[in-house]
Amino acid sequence: MWNKIEGASRETIEEIQLKRLKETLLRVYELTSFYKEKFDELGISPKDITSLKDIEKLPFTKKQDLRDYYPFGLFTVPMSEVVRVHSSSGTTGKPTVVGYTQADLDVWDEVMARVFTMAGATSEDVVHNAYGYGLFTGGLGFDSGAKKIGATTIPVSSGFTDRQIMIMKDFKATILACTPSFALHMYETAKKSGSGYLKDFKLKSGVFGAEPTSDGLKEEVSRVWGIDYHEVYGLSEIIGPGVSSNCKHSKLLHVNEDHFYPEIVDHKTGKVLEDGKRGELVITSLTKQALPLIRYKTGDITSLHRAACACGRTLVRMESIVGRVDDMIIVNGVNVYPSQVEHVIANTEGVTLNYQIIADKKGHLNKLEILVEVSDDVLSDSVSEMEKIKKNIQHSIANNLCINASVKLVKPRTLERSMGKAVRVIDKRA
């Protein structure tokens, strides 16, 4: 255990949570017009919250709220105190921006240190960090946690698989940090050099996340590399990776609830559901300084469990994410909303807004195909003009969503409709 709070009594944890919740509420009420107006509308003042149960009286925060206040409108500190920003892709070209004070980064280091410790890592280990470094929280998030526990970090970032494999082997990496699909892709690539080659790796465990993963895929990653599989959950709005992760005793993920207060709600009614029931995960940040969020609706579906874990940690545990409340999909670690694709298509001449997004596997990596119906009057009878439409869509999607998709033009009214409702997303990866 990295921090003894992970094994503290329920009373101690709840006492800390309530104290931090009250501080956070005062902070957002006094420093943002957004929360002040929301609280006032509901006739709630921060001082009305006297127990953790009272959190149910508070309003939700949605991703759209972050977009409405793009880029820094919900920050509660002056920019002089913000030491880092990260962002994730947004639905209409505008990304969601999150900010961190030094204190926020310290919390991030702390929770990521817990994650690595849970995965059996110590200062003796060498971490091969193949999450992308940049605005995406993956690269720097895992980097800081590995540094906190004193491990050696290889900041290899994403891409260049052949070179990565050589580095991982030659530098004797013991912990692999990347998306599970990339872990398998690396294995397939390494395998080409022969089974003798695979014996030379020193990996013992991996910290995987950033995309929904089936049990089958987890087992395969674990089996082919011969390592312990540890799952890490997080989202940039709350902190990045480090909200929760699992120890070797169970598949359920310990939530760092002294910093992130989780609830499960019915995503339609907003009603809080009891432990064990599946619903939308809602998180309130308890210690965030730059961007505190109250009851943030993650869109992820999971359940909470409070039974004791053999590892001695008392933190509430959550199931690995089982789905989404919206039709967001994650492709190679990138969030893709159909509305983003729609935005691109709406700005393209010669095609209709009837489209379909197909996520599929190519080897162990994901690929994204987008089918778009051409308009009834074909725009041009020139093949090269029509090819240009295709290329323009591909290019805009690469620019706006940071992902490569192959676009295919199809005839009008050919895409599948279900009960008259368009089927926007087909996920063939499961």
Next chain:
Amino acid sequence: MSKTIKQLSIFVENKMGELSDITTLLASENISIESINLSDASDFGILRLIVNDRQKAKDILEKNGFSSKFIDVFAVEISDHVGSFNSVIKALSKQNINIEYTYTLSNAKLGAFVFKVADSELEMAIETLEKEGIHLLCEI
């Protein structure tokens, strides 16, 4: 009589049975195909047709989910001797008229070719060729 000819351009997906779906539809409506040309990219193509009843053809195709459009082209009669095709091309290139595509007209009693140029250059192309004494076909 107008020398421009309305060609029907149809968007087709590159998949099994697509072309036969179209020809079956046209045959069922007793529409005769005067000329046909298919230009293709990797996963789709443009089928260009000259038919005897173009509006009927467009309606039936649209009703069956095909996206189509009328395109103005012209057709030139080419006699069967060396250099006759060349004389058409030369006349157009002298006027800097760019040919977007050309294909043979299959049912003409004489040899004939369909030409597509930019809409803005269509009138000039027709005038140029007529001045050269080249015979253009009227609505087929």
